[in-house]
Amino acid sequence: MARQRRLPAGIGKDAKTYSSYLAPCYNLSMTTVVAFISQKGGVGKSTLARALAREAVISGLKVKIADLDPDQATIVDWHKVRTQRAIEPVLSVELFRNVAQALAGNRRA
Ligand SMILES: Nc1ncnc2c1ncn2[C@@H]1O[C@H](COP(=O)(O)OP(=O)(O)OP(=O)(O)O)[C@@H](O)[C@H]1O
Numbered sequence: 001m002a003r004q005r006r007l008p009a010g011i012g013k014d015a016k017t018y019s020s021y022l023a024p025c026y027n028l029s030m031t032t033v034v035a036f037i038s039q040k041g042g043v044g045k046s047t048l049a050r051a052l053a054r055e056a057v058i059s060g061l062k063v064k065i066a067d068l069d070p071d072q073a074t075i076v077d078w079h080k081v082r083t084q085r086a087i088e089p090v091l092s093v094e095l096f097r098n099v100a101q102a103l104a105g106n107r108r109a
């Protein structure tokens, strides 16, 4: 897990500066997969995924949300509304049928 570092004055106001400052300690040059998984429904998986993705993009990271719930596709619907209303920051969302396809980058949902 990443170690905590106190941000020096001036860092954090600008997304690019913030990202380049964090990169060495969080190893942001590598692709990182964050999964929100629970068998229990309605516990906030989709909500947390959306919130984290938004904050990560604002911090200057390149983010893609893989929605693995084709039956509900709540994040895809959320993304459609954001796109229609030109809401920023712009996020990338794709629907996948399973984890293997998401990691392979195949859109076959
Ligand atoms: N921290 C929170 N506080 C209050 N309400 C929340 C919180 N997180 C999520 N919710 C609400 O709980 C409901 C379920 O959240 P969400 O859709 O994110 O769960 P989920 O685990 O993705 O559900 P599902 O298993 O159906 O996909 C939503 O109405 C959401 O707005």
Ligand SMILES: [Mg+2]
Binding pocket: 045, 046, 047, 069, 072, 074
């Ligand atoms: Mg969900």
